[in-house]
Amino acid sequence: MSAIVYEKPVNGPATHAIVIGVGDYPHLPGGGMGQLKSPPYSAHDLARWLIEKYNCPAKPLASVSLLVSAATASPFTFKVNNIESSINVTPAVMPQVKLAVREWRERGHQNTDHVLLFFFCGHGIAAGTDLALLLSDFGEVPTAPLEGAINFGAFLQGMDECKAREQCYFVDACREGSELLIKNYSYRGDPIIQSTGNIPDTNGHSRRLATFFSTLAGAKAYAAPGKPSVFTHALIQALSGLGSTDDDGGPWQVKTTRIQIALEYLMQEASKELKLSQAQFSITGDLAAITLNEVNENEFSVPVTVVCEPEVAISKAYLQCRDSKSKVKKERRPVRKPWCVTLPVGIYDVSAIFKSKAYKDAEIQKSVSPPQRRVVLKTPVAVS
């Protein structure tokens, strides 16, 4: 059974993605790890987003492989040109993952200008730089549990021999410290792609590598039922536009450098909401600048936080956002907390009106662009 759920012929440079989500771990050896609900949703949502939304004219999406293990398997559905497709998904066990990853690598190896996207959501165990991504058959052989794990570091090294020079990796897994890795010093899982010492013919171009990691400890436990994890949700927001820029003068383009800024912001916001401390992990391992998809500036919204100065004035303020045609886009009655809204990219007149006359009314023109905007309305105390 092929893991490919989407394929489109592309002449020339293209984007090839592989998405792996593991929630079902039937052979967990006890300890702190348990079954996970969100990874199957995360994997489905990301794969669906790629197929339905990923738009990279320079390197169009040519294939998506999807492997998912869930306690209750459900078909993967997506819509292209208003036609809905439903596909049974390949389980995320080592034999299937191995096959799919190697095919994905071979597709990348056909052209140095290809972009490769790798996404994993599930359990991860770590010791220092060593990271093992656990597949559904982790622990199936009790005497060799790591046979069901990907040695992520060695896999990354092996992928340097793939000709595709632009490679992005997104790992949505807790990097829990693990004695298992330390005890099995010489074996940290299967690299799937090994370093052979071959030097790929890339005209001297180094690999552009971008790796992103989830940073919230235990964040998956906070995913709402039937929803993707906090990190995947943030990643999809970043890919949908919050990680984009128009600095090159053309359309808004999602770039790895902006994804990093957007994810830092979104994950910090999530950790505040969940009252979690940020784990001591960098969100990136390597961060080469890679341009991914284009987005339409009218099709995504930017989080905007409006506050007053002095802060307490907000509890008396009628707040309003009007667009360049003076049309009211959003408004709010007085509430004793900041006004969090989302607005499309653009310029807005933001105003605070006070009925109590305790403060002076204020209005300010502000531009809104990704990943976020904070607007401070200076509302001096009215002198009677």
Next chain:
Amino acid sequence: MATTLRLRIHTELDLGEKNLQDPPQVYAKIYKLVPSAGQLKRVRPPREELVPVSGRPKDWTTINLDPGHYFVEAVLPSGEILADDVKLETGRESELTLEGERSPHEWLSWQHLMGDAQTVSTVDRSFSRLRVLRGSQSTQLLSTPHSALVAAAPEAAQAWSLIGETNEDSLPALIGAMNKNKNGIGLSAYMQDAERVVFRVNVDGLQGSGHHNLNKLSTAASRYYIVVSRQHSVELLSLPLPWREIKSHRPVDVEITVQAPGDPREFYTSIGVLDESLGMLIGYLASGAFPSARKLCDAAKDSLFLKTSNPLAAAAGGYALVSTDTDPSDKDWHAWIRNLYQFFPHIPDGAIQWGQHCLRRRRTAKDVEEARKAFKSAFQRGLPFYSLGIRWLLEGLESTSRDDPEGAKMIEAVRRVAWNTCFAQAFTIIRVGSE
């Protein structure tokens, strides 16, 4: 007709020196907004300017711009995004101050700017208050051994096994070995509150009032470490000393912050250099924002590499350059990395960077062989000053030396240290013993 914008980023900074000539700077993007089809559109590409970051209202950068509406954005090493609009009128100077988030204390401001101060805001964010996470374990600075570990090459190589193989029972022996059986130096805090304590140390700099000049407190050593106790382990901090500011050559304090993290499995300590020229670059390196670090490095390249008055700072620049190099053409700075490797044997990071450079740009087997030699040489030189060096060394040895017995032993030794290294910090911090 051009007008001027005076631009600054306001955040209180306690750099220990009251009369700094130049505050730290970061790049800001300045977009002009022009009317287009009834809307304002951004003119691209944006202009990029270095902007001072300080608490002093007199620190501005003055930029000549055409009148109009502008949008300005800067991203700090902590990941905080600062942005605002400003309207410039003909013949009138305008000012824009981007306000950074307040640090819980002025003396904690540098760590806050770098994103190292462990804080979490309350759910009600309306009043920008910060609630500090409380830890249950005490954090006490035990001793500051000056070490001969890397005084000479043969001893330097022993650092790997000495640290990698130490357990809770042998911690006193490790500290004794590092100090050559002399007593460590006790340090008094620069500042502290209930959750955190900050120490400031230097070589040939300020002494007293919470600053410690290690040259005055002990006999000179080639490398300095600090040991911070935990419940069943210690954190061993490799101090980037001596550190001199690259323009003035002024000795700069290294700041060590000890705080109980939200999760006890995490590290207690962080290191910053209070260097107005390069502190930001190091902050970006720690957060993985290599392209931002590269931009600051490009702006300081001549001072960093041509004068080499501070090879440890040059090594920071080396990481920014090598990590962002994808262009196959040859560059001037390639020779500078080789110089770091060849002329500064007491800094393992130069050899590691040269090895990575050769490996990333490999075209023939000779390049791989050159990388292999550099990585093995780096191992012999001892612990890298930067945590990224430990990662690159391990990856480099695995890529080039797995099949030779000597290389395999090196990989094993580096891996044991890497298991306990804090990769969220720019400088090397290792947990020794089990927690």
